[in-house]
Each structure stands twice: as structure tokens, then as C-alpha cells.
Amino acid sequence: MHNPGTAQSLAEMPALDPITVEIVRGALRSAQLEMGSLLERTAMSPVIREKQDYFTGLVDRDLNLLIGTKMPSGGRIVPPVLKQYPISAMRPGDIFLYNDCYGTNGAVSHSPDMVFVTPVFIDDVVEGFVFAWAHFIDIGGSHSSSTTPDTENIFQEGVIVPIVRLCQDGAINDDIFRMFVSNSRFPEIVRGDVRSMIAAVQLGERRLREILERFGVERAYGAFGSLIASTERTVHQRMHAAFPPGRYRFADVVDDDGMGSGPLAVRMTMESDGERLVLDATASDDQTRGPVNFLMSSVIPSMVFGLFMTAESPDLLPNEGLLRNIDELKLRPGSILQPKYPAPLGQRATTSRRVHTTCYGLVGVAEPAKGHASSSAYSLGKISGIREETGKSYLKTMGFGVGQGARPYADGIDAVYYIAQRNFPVEFAEMNYPVRIRRYGIHRDSGGPGRWRGGCGIVREVELLGDSATLMLRLTNCIHPPFGINGGMSGRAGRFTMNPGTPHERSLPYLAEGVPMERGDILRIETPGGGGVGHPFDRPVELVLRDVLGEFVSLDSARDDYGVVIDLDAETVDLAATEALRRERRWPTKLVHRNGYYDEDGWYEASFKLKETA
Numbered sequence: 001m002h003n004p005g006t007a008q009s010l011a012e013m014p015a016l017d018p019i020t021v022e023i024v025r026g027a028l029r030s031a032q033l034e035m036g037s038l039l040e041r042t043a044m045s046p047v048i049r050e051k052q053d054y055f056t057g058l059v060d061r062d063l064n065l066l067i068g069t070k071m072p073s074g075g076r077i078v079p080p081v082l083k084q085y086p087i088s089a090m091r092p093g094d095i096f097l098y099n100d101c102y103g104t105n106g107a108v109s110h111s112p113d114m115v116f117v118t119p120v121f122i123d124d125v126v127e128g129f130v131f132a133w134a135h136f137i138d139i140g141g142s143h144s145s146s147t148t149p150d151t152e153n154i155f156q157e158g159v160i161v162p163i164v165r166l167c168q169d170g171a172i173n174d175d176i177f178r179m180f181v182s183n184s185r186f187p188e189i190v191r192g193d194v195r196s197m198i199a200a201v202q203l204g205e206r207r208l209r210e211i212l213e214r215f216g217v218e219r220a221y222g223a224f225g226s227l228i229a230s231t232e233r234t235v236h237q238r239m240h241a242a243f244p245p246g247r248y249r250f251a252d253v254v255d256d257d258g259m260g261s262g263p264l265a266v267r268m269t270m271e272s273d274g275e276r277l278v279l280d281a282t283a284s285d286d287q288t289r290g291p292v293n294f295l296m297s298s299v300i301p302s303m304v305f306g307l308f309m310t311a312e313s314p315d316l317l318p319n320e321g322l323l324r325n326i327d328e329l330k331l332r333p334g335s336i337l338q339p340k341y342p343a344p345l346g347q348r349a350t351t352s353r354r355v356h357t358t359c360y361g362l363v364g365v366a367e368p369a370k371g372h373a374s375s376s377a378y379s380l381g382k383i384s385g386i387r388e389e390t391g392k393s394y395l396k397t398m399g400f401g402v403g404q405g406a407r408p409y410a411d412g413i414d415a416v417y418y419i420a421q422r423n424f425p426v427e428f429a430e431m432n433y434p435v436r437i438r439r440y441g442i443h444r445d446s447g448g449p450g451r452w453r454g455g456c457g458i459v460r461e462v463e464l465l466g467d468s469a470t471l472m473l474r475l476t477n478c479i480h481p482p483f484g485i486n487g488g489m490s491g492r493a494g495r496f497t498m499n500p501g502t503p504h505e506r507s508l509p510y511l512a513e514g515v516p517m518e519r520g521d522i523l524r525i526e527t528p529g530g531g532g533v534g535h536p537f538d539r540p541v542e543l544v545l546r547d548v549l550g551e552f553v554s555l556d557s558a559r560d561d562y563g564v565v566i567d568l569d570a571e572t573v574d575l576a577a578t579e580a581l582r583r584e585r586r587w588p589t590k591l592v593h594r595n596g597y598y599d600e601d602g603w604y605e606a607s608f609k610l611k612e613t614a
Contacts, residue, residue, distance in 0.1 A: 016219065016222045016223050016226060020215070020219070020223055021223045021226045021227065023223075024211065024215065024220060024223035024224070024227070025223075025227055025317060027207075027211050027214075028058060028066055028067045028211070028227075028317065029067065029317070030207070031058060031067075031204055031207035031208060031211070032056050032057065032058065032067050032069070032204070034203060034204075034207060035056040035130075035132060035200045035201075035203055035204045035207075036052075036054065036056055036200075038196070038199055038200050038203055039054050039056075039132070039134065039196055039197070039200050040052065042192075042195075042196040042199060043134070043192065043193050043196040043197075044188070044189040044190075044191075044192030044193050044196070045136065045137040045186075045189050045190075045192075045193050046137075046397065046424065046428065046432070047134075047135050047136075047137050047397055048134045048135070048193060048196070050422065050424050050425065050428055051397070051399055051417075051421055051422055051423070051424060052421050052422050053134060053135040053421055054132060054133065054134035054135070055068070055069050055074070055132065055133050055134070056068075056069065056130075056131070056132045056200065056204065057069070057077065057130075057131050057132075058128065058129075058130055058204065058208050059077070059078050059128060059129040059130070059131065060127075060128050060129075060221065060224055061126060061127050061128055063076070063078055063079055063082075063129075064224070064228060064319070064320040065318075065319050065320045065322075065323065066128075066224055066227075066228075066317075066319055066320070067317050067318065067319055068318050068319065069318065070307055070318055073109055073300075073348075073349070073352055074106070074107055074108050074109055074113065074133065074297060075104075075105065075106045075107045075108075075109075075297025075298065075299050075300065076107060076297065076299060077107055077115055077117060077131045077133065078117055078129045078131060079107075080098070080103070080104035080105070080107050080163060081096045081098070081117050081163055083163075084096075084162075084163040085163070085165065087119070087126050090119045090126060091168070091169060092119075092121045092169070092170075093118075093167060093168065093169045093170030093171070094118060094119060094165055094167060094168055094169075095116055095117070095118045095165070095166050095167035095198055095201060095202075096115075096116070096117045096118070096163055096164065096165055096166065097114065097115065097116055097117075097161060097163075097164055097165075097166040097176070097180075098114075098115050098161050098162060098163040098164065099111050099112070099113060099114045099115060099139070099159075099160065099161045100160055100161060100162050100163065101154065101295050101345055102154070102295065102341040102342070103160075103162055103163070104163070105295075105297065106295040106296055106297035106298075106300075107297060108133060109294060109295055109296070109297070109345060109348050109352065110147065110157065110345045110346050110347075110348050111139060111141075111146060111154065111157045111158045111159075111160060111345070111346070112135050112136050112137075112138075112139055112145075112146045112147060112157075112158060112346075113133050113134070113135055113136075114133060114134060114135075114136050114139075114161070114194075114197070115131060115132075115133040116131065116132050116133070116166070116197045116198065116200070116201045117129060117130070117131045117201070118130050118131075118167075118201045118202065118204075118205050119205075120205050120208045120209050120212070121209070122209065122212050122213065122217055127212055127217055128208050128212070130201050130204035130205045130208055131201065131204075132197055132200045132201050132204070134193065134197060136184070136190060136193060137184075137186055137189055137190070137193075137395060137397070138158070138184045138185045138186050138189075138190070138395065139158035139159050139180075139183055139184055139190070140158040140159045140183040140184060140185070141155075141156050141157045141158035141159075142156040142157075143472070143513055143514075144185055144382070144384045144393070144395050145382050145384070145395055145397065145472060146158035146346065147291075147346040147347065147380075147472075148291075148346060148472060148513045149258040149290065149291060149346070149347055149472065149473075149474060149511045149512060149513050150258065150259070150290075150291075150512075150513045150514075151290075151291045151344040151346055152259075152289055152290075152344060153342045153343065153344055154341070154342045154343065154344055154345060155342060156344065157291070157344060157345065157346045158183070159180065159183040161180060164176055166194075166198075167198065172198070177191075177194065180194070181194065185393060185395075186393070186395065227317050227319060227321075228319050228320045228321045229321065230316060230321065231306075231310065231316045231317060231318075231319050231320075231321025231322060232320070232321030232322075232324050232325075233321070234309065234310060234313060234316060234321075235305070235306045235309045235310060235321060235322060235324070235325045236324070236325060238309040238310075239277060239305060239309055239325045240272070240274075240277075241367075242309070242363050242366055242367050242370055243270055243272040243277060243362075243363075243366050243367075244272065244274075244366065244367075245272050245273055245274045246271075246272060246366065247269060247270070247271045247272075248269065248270045248271075248362050248365045248366045249267070249268070249269045249270075249362075249365070249600075249602065249603050249604070250267075250268060250358055250361035250362045250364075250365050250603060250604050251265045251266060251267040251268070251358060251361075251603035251604060251605045251608075252265070252266050252354040252357045252358045252361060252374065252483070253265050253266070253354065253480045253605065253608050254266070254292055254336075254350055254351050254354055254476070255476060255477065255478055255479040255480055255510070255511075256290075256479075256511070257288040257289060257290025257291070257292045257511075258290040258291070258292065258347065258509075258511035258512070259288075259289050259290040261288045261289060261290065262288075262479075263479070263480065263608050264285045264288060264292065264336055264351070265284060265285045265603070265605060265608060266281070266284050266285075266336065266337065266351065266354045266355055266358045267281065267283040267284050267285075267358075267603050267605075268280065268281050268283075268284075268301075268358050268359070268362060269281075269283070270362045270366070276327040276328065277325065277326050277327050277328075278326075278327060278328040278329075278330070279301055279326050279328070279329050279330070280329075280330040281296075281301075281329070281330065281331055281332070281335070281337055282330050282331065282332040282335070283603075284332070284335045284336055284337050285335065285336050286334060286335055286336065287334055287335060287336050287338075287339035287340065287343050288336060288343075290344065290347070290511075291344035291345060291346040291347040291348070292336070292347045292348065292350045292351050293336055293339035293343045293344065293345055293348060293351065294336065294337055294339075294345070294348040294351040294352045294355065295337075295338065295339060295345055295348070296331065296337045296338065296352070296355065298329050298331070299323045300352070300355065301326055301329060301355065301359060302322065302323045302324065302325050302326045302329075303322050303323060304355065304356050304359045305325050305326065305359055306318075306321070306322025306323060306325055307322060308359065308360065308363070308372070309325070310322070336351055337351070337355070347474060347511070349377050349378065350377050350474070350476050350511075352377075353375070353376070353377035353378075353476070354377075356375075357374040357375065357405070357482070357483070360372040360373075360374065360405070360485075361374070361483070361485070361592070361604065364485045364486060364591065364592075365591070365600075365604070368485070368486045368591060369408055369486070370408060371408065371485040371486055371533070372405050372406070372407050372408070372485070372533070373405030373406045373407075373412065373448060373450070373454055373482065373483060373484050373485050373488055373491075373530055373531030373532055373533050374405045374477075374482035374483040374484075374485075374490075374491075374530065374531045375402060375403065375404045375405045375412070375455075375482050375491075375530045375531075376402040376403070376457070376475075376476050376477040376482055376491070376494070376527065376528040376530070377402075377476040377477075378399060378400070378401070378402060378417050378418040378421075379399070379400040379401075379402060379474060379475045379476070379494065379525065379527050380397070380398065380399060380400070380472070380473070380474040381397075381398040381400065381462075381471060381472065381473050381474070381496075381523070381525065382395060382396065382397050382398065382471065382472040383395075383396040383398070383433070383435065383462075383464070383469050383470075383471055383517065384396070384469060384470055384472075385434070385466055385467065385468065385469030385470070386466075386467065387434070387466070388434070388466055388467060394433060394434075396429065396432075396433040396435060397424070398424065398429075398462070398525075399417045399418075399421070399423050399424060400417070400423075400457075400458060400460060400475075400525050400527050401414075401415040401416050401417045401423055401457065401458045401527065402415075402416070402417075402455075402457045402458075402494075402527045402528055402529070402530070403415070403416075403443075403446055403447050403454050403455030403456045403457045403482075403491055403527070403528065403529030403530040404416055404454070404455040404530045405448075405454055405455070405482055405491075405530035405531045405533075406447075406448065406450055406452035406453060406454045406455070406484075406488060406530060406531065406532050406533040406534075407452060407533065408452065408486070408533050408534070409452070410452060411447075411452050411453045411454070411455065412447060412448075412452070412453065412454040412455030412529075412530035412531075412532075413455045413530075414442060414447070414455040414456045414552070415442060415455070415456065415457065415458045416455065426440060434464065434465040434466030435462050435463065435464060435465060436462070436463040436465055437460065437461070437462060437463075438461040438462070438463050438522060439459060439460060439461035439524075440458065440459070440460050440461075441458065441459050441460075441551075442456045442457075442458060442459070442551060442552055443456050443457040443458055443459045443492070443494070443526050443527060443529060444456065444551055444552060444553065444554055445492060445529075445553060445554050445557045446491055446492040446494075446526070446527070446528060446529030447491060447492075447529035447530060447532065447552065447553075448481075448482065448484040448488055448489045448490050448491040448492075448529060448530060448531040448532035448593075449484075449488070449489045449532050449536035449539075449557070449561035449562060450484055450487065450488030450489060450531075450532020450533045450534045450535070450536050450539065451487070451488070451532070451533060451534025451535055451536065451538040451539050452488065452532060452533040452534055452539075453532055453539065453543075453547065453552075453553075454482065454484065454488070454491045454529050454530035454531045454532045454533075455529060455530045456529045456552050457491075457492075457494055457526065457527030457528050457529045458525070458526075458527050459524065459525070459526050459527075460524070460525045461500075461522050461523065461524045461525075462522065462523045462525070463520065463521070463522045463523075464517050464518065464519055464520065464521050464522075464523075465519065466519060467519055468516065468517065468518050468519070469516075469517045470513075470514050470515060470516060470517065471508075471512070471514075471515035471516075471517050471523070472512070472513050472514075472515075473496055473508060473509065473510065473511065473512045473513075473515060474510070474511055475494050475495070475496060475510040475511070475525075475527065475528075476510070476528070477491070477493055477494065477528045478493045478494060478495060478510040478528075479493070480594060480607065480608065481493045481528055481529075481531075481594060481595065482528060482529070482530050482531045482594075483531045483592050483593060483594040483607075484531035484532040484533065484592070484593040484594070485531060485533055485591065485592055485593070486533055486534055486589075486591060487533070487534050487535035487536075487538075487589035487593075488531055488532030488533040488534050488535075488536070488593060489531070489532050489536060489561065489593045490531050490532075490593050490594045490595060491528050491529035491530050491531050491532075492528060492529050493528050494510070494525075494526050494527040494528040495507065495508075495510070495526050496508035496509075496510060496523065496524070496525060496526075497523075497524040497526075498515075498517075498521060498522070498523055498524075499521055499522055500522065500524045508523075531593070531594075532593075535586075535589055536561050536562045536563070537562065537563045537582045537585075537586050539562055539564075541564050541573045541575070541578055542573070544558050544562045544564040544566070544573075545558075545564070545566055545571070545572075545573050548566055548568070549571060555568055559581070563578060563581045563582035563585055563586070564578050564581075564582075565577040565578045565581060591604070592604050592607075594607035595607055
């Protein structure tokens with residue numbers, strides 16, 4: 001059996017002609033897309049089928065990522081398997097399963113993400129691996145969905161599966177299968193999802209094997225090396241251009257942990273000597289009692305920066321070349337980014353998104369003209385109850401789009417759920433659950449004003465048609481809205497409201513479990529917008545007019561935030577009045593804006609405030 005690292009390295013492979021490399025690139029993309037299409041067609045859970053909360057990838061024999069997806073939340077998937085099952089113990093048809101966050105050092109970052117891995121054999125030699133992971137709808141734990149905001153340890157977040165051999169010689173180990181499925185409140189769905197995931201990695205194994213057989217192992221590896229080198233070269237050049245020699249600091253903040261602790265800061269320092277880049281996150285706050293801890297794999301910051309630097313190069317594959325841009329990463333055990341077992345992790349997306357935006361902030365500090373504004377983490381709601389017609393439990397997962405931060409060349413994207421994922425269609429929700437979507441639109445004025453406007457969040461109203469149910473809610477950036485940069489202003493915060501506009505109206509917590517909901521109650525969700533980039537008075541008046549007519553920006557905001565006077569009846573801009581207003585009211589700016597402008601005070605965290613004073 002082949003052992004990683006014993007074969008000729010990618011760097012030593014012969015260079016191939018660009019046509020062959022391009023064909024291999026397309027074959028890798030097609031293999032990955034085909035795996036995803038199979039999951040979407042066969043998975044039972046709407047979380048996988050509709051929301052597309054899954055991730056597939058191909059890995060070479062030396063554990064280099066050949067192609068992944070643009071979702072930086074987990075770490076290296078295959079190496080933990082090899083620690084438990086050496087290649088010499090593997091056989092064709094083996095499939096390995098796990099979700100053990102701490103046991104794999106953050107290869108997965110919360111328990112509902114189930115990982116499936118299979119080796120690829122050519123002539124009895126392991127020449128690669130295929131993997132898929134997906135968020136399973138429920139794996140047990142203290143509350144339905146296994147991602148409740150009120151957990152205090154990982155045991156309350158569902159069954160922990162160490163690395164096990166689920167399939168041997170292509171046959172499922174029925175004992176493991178039954179034990180895992182029986183831990184879910186929705187065993188029929190989980191049973192179907194396991195089989196869907198098995199089928200997906202089996203398909204990926206066939207496709208990677210076909211690539212290796214079609215081109216020959218060594219020629220294929222030559223193409224793999226060229227593709228990885230192309231991505232790595234681009235990222236390296238852009239990283240060192242973004243971080244000239246110097247020391248740069250930035251911090252972003254989690255409002256709280258759902259149990260009264262907060263704000264919680266993610267602090268990072270990037271140091272460049274012109275040759276090496278060292279990222280230090282040891283100053284981040286301590287781990288917390290609530291489940292917003294993020295067990296961050298060491299490759300996550302590199303992946304965030306890699307995706308950032310290749311955003312304008314869609315021809316580059318998201319591969320191993322993304323992961324080689326930071327020479328040294330410093331983390332502190334016991335911090336919110338390296339919590340100690342058994343700290344809860346279920347709501348880690350709240351903090352992982354702050355890792356992303358802190359990285360964006362570092363770029364903005366080093367090169368203000370390249371900085372991107374901040375975005376909220378994607379928002380969630382879950383309704384659980386009993387179906388009247390069957391007496392069976394249901395779990396309605398709701399993903400709510402938010403506004404993305406503006407870029408130094410374009411507005412932020414409006415109403416987007418998350419990288420590489422989708423929202424649930426209204427028709428699907430109403431056909432399958434006792435709910436009615438009464439309203440779905442843009443959260444006007446939520447996008448941060450700027451030369452480039454932050455993306456707007458959404459407004460959605462959901463009416464319960466069935467008997468009583470309970471809600472799980474998660475909304476971020478309610479106290480600390482997404483920051484604007486380089487003159488741009490912060491986005492507007494979001495909120496949850498029950499029965500708006502009625503005598504029974506009440507505000508709801510933004511991170512909560514077990515909120516009661518009765519028949520006829522209406523939940524209104526207003527999600528945050530992204531921060532803006534550049535001074536709002538520099539935004540072309542025709543774009544402000546377009547936003548007003550499209551109901552992204554109000555007439556008052558056009559005047560007060562953008563200095564644009566609009567005749568709404570005539571749908572025109574009063575150019576003379578606008579010029580005078582902008583000349584009279586133009587204000588000075590600083591690098592960062594979050595409910596006010598501020599410059600460096602150590603970590604650019606002057607706007608962080610205690611929850612009780614917010």
C-alpha cells in the first residue's frame with residue numbers, strides 16, 4: 001500500500017501542456033459538481049437538499065486538496081482518518097465516518113457536520129481520497145436540531161462519532177448504522193441522508209479514479225501540481241502586496257454567547273517582514289460558557305485569506321494553493337478560537353464569521369484601498385412542533401439572508417444567505433410545514449451607506465398555522481453592526497419581533513431556545529445589512545436614485561446619509577440642491593465606522609461596548 005509522502009512530490013512532476021491541465025481542471029470541477037447534484041437529488045433532509053449545507057472535495061495521495069468548495073468552516077478532513085486507520089489497513093469500498101470535533105482538532109467545527117471519507121485505489125495502491133460532509137438535521141442532544149443556543153457542553157449537542165469504518169468492502173456496517181440513526185429524533189430522514197452521503201462519495205471515488213486512469217497517475221499528478229501552483233502563486237503575490245512589511249492589528253466582536261457573557265472579541269495581528277507572514281490570534285478573548293466557541297482549524301485563516309485574494313479570479317480552483325499563504329499561526333488554548341474540551345460549539349458560525357471579518361479588517365488596515373466591509377453571520381430560526389394530522393414531530397429550519405459588506409469596487413450583495421448555500425424557497429416551506437410566509441422583502445436602509453453601499457438584509461414574516469410550537473433563534477450583529485471601512489458606514493442591526501403592529505407585539509432575544517409560538521402568531525425577522533466602503537457623499541447620484549426607487553434606500557437616508565435630494569414624484573435628483581447639501585454637510589471620516597467613526601486605539605475596537613450599556 002502507498003503511504004503519503006513516499007511518492008514523487010507534486011513539485012517534481014513533469015510540467016504538462018496547458019490544454020491537458022485545463023481538461024483535468026474541468027474534470028475535477030465536474031466530479032465535485034456531480035457529487036453535489038447527487039446529494040441534492042437524493043438527500044432526505046431539506047438542510048442538505050434545499051439549503052445545500054454540504055461540502056465535497058477531492059484529495060490527492062499526499063493529502064493535498066485538489067478541489068473544495070468556498071466555505072471556510074472546517075479543517076483538513078482526511079488526515080484524522082489516517083491517524084486511526086493507516087493506509088495499509090484500507091481496502092477498496094471502505095468509507096469512514098466521523099463528527100468528533102475535538103478528536104480531530106477542528107476538522108469539523110460542530111457536531112451536526114457528519115464527515116464521510118473514502119480512499120481511491122489504482123492497482124491496489126491508494127492514489128487519492130474523496131470526502132463529503134453535510135449538516136445533519138438532528139443527531140440527538142438536549143434539543144431538536146442539535147444546535148441549540150443554551151448548551152453548556154458538547155455532550156448536549158448530540159452524539160459524538162469518533163472515526164469509524166462505516167462501510168467495508170462496499171457493505172454498510174449495520175451495527176454502526178443503526179446505532180447512529182437511533183440517536184436522531186428524525187431517524188427516517190437521517191437514514192436516507194447517510195445513504196445519500198455514501199452514494200456521493202462512491203460517485204466521487206469513481207470519478208477521481210477515472211481521471212487517474214484516463215491520464216495516467218503521473219500525468220494526472222502533473223496537472224494537479226500545475227493547478228495547485230497556479231492558485232498558490234496568485235494568492236502569495238496578492239497576500240504580500242496586501243501586507244507590506246509592518247505590523248497590523250484588528251478586532252471584531254461577537255455580541256454575546258447567549259448566556260450573558262459578552263462582548264467577545266476576536267483579535268488578530270498580522271506581521272510581515274517582507275518574506276514571512278505571521279498571524280497571531282492569541283489576544284482573542286477566553287472561551288465562553290455558551291456555544292459560540294469556535295474550534296478553529298489551523299488552516300481556516302489561510303483559507304479565508306486565500307478565498308479573499310482569489311475572489312476576482314474564478315478560473316482558479318479552490319485547492320491546496322489557498323492554504324499556503326500564512327507562514328505561522330499563533331493560537332491560545334482556552335481562547336474562544338481554541339476552546340478546551342468539552343466546551344460547546346453548536347453556534348460556532350457566530351464566531352467563525354468574525355474570524356472572516358477580522359481578516360478583512362486586517363487587509364483594510366494594511367491597505368485601506370483594498371479593504372472590504374463587514375457582514376453579519378447568516379441568521380437562523382427553527383420552529384419545532386407536532387403535526388396535527390399525524391401526531392409526529394416536525395422541525396422547520398429557516399435560513400435568513402443578510403447583507404454582505406461592500407467591496408472597494410462594488411456594492412455588497414443583498415439578501416444572501418451564505419457562501420455556497422441557499423435559502424429555503426417560500427413554496428417549499430408552505431407546502432411542507434404549518435406556516436405561511438406573509439412577507440418577504442428587502443430590509444430598507446440596512447445596507448451601510450458608502451461610495452459602495454453595503455448589501456441590504458431581508459424582512460420576513462412567518463405565521464404559525466398549526467398548534468403551539470417553540471422557536472430557536474439566532475441573529476448576530478444586533479449590538480455591534482457590521483463595520484464600514486475607509487469612510488463607509490456600518491450596516492443597520494437586525495431584530496426579531498413577535499406579532500408586530502399588534503397589542504401583543506414584543507421583541508425577542510437574538511440568541512434563544514424554547515421561545516413559545518401559538519397558532520396565529522407572526523414572527524418578523526429583520527436581518528442586518530453589510531457595512532459600506534468609501535464616503536457616502538462620493539456615491540454617484542444616479543445610484544442613490546436607483547436605490548430609492550428600488551426601495552433599498554429611503555428618501556430620508558438618501559438626503560441624510562448620501563446628501564442627495566430627490567423629487568420622488570418626478571423620480572429625479574435635484575442636482576443643485578444636492579451639490580449644495582454635500583458641500584455644506586460633508587463630514588470627515590476615519591478608517592472604521594461602527595455607529596461612529598474611529599481610528600486605531602490598539603485593535604480598532606473603540607465601538608465595542610458592554611451589553612448592558614448597548
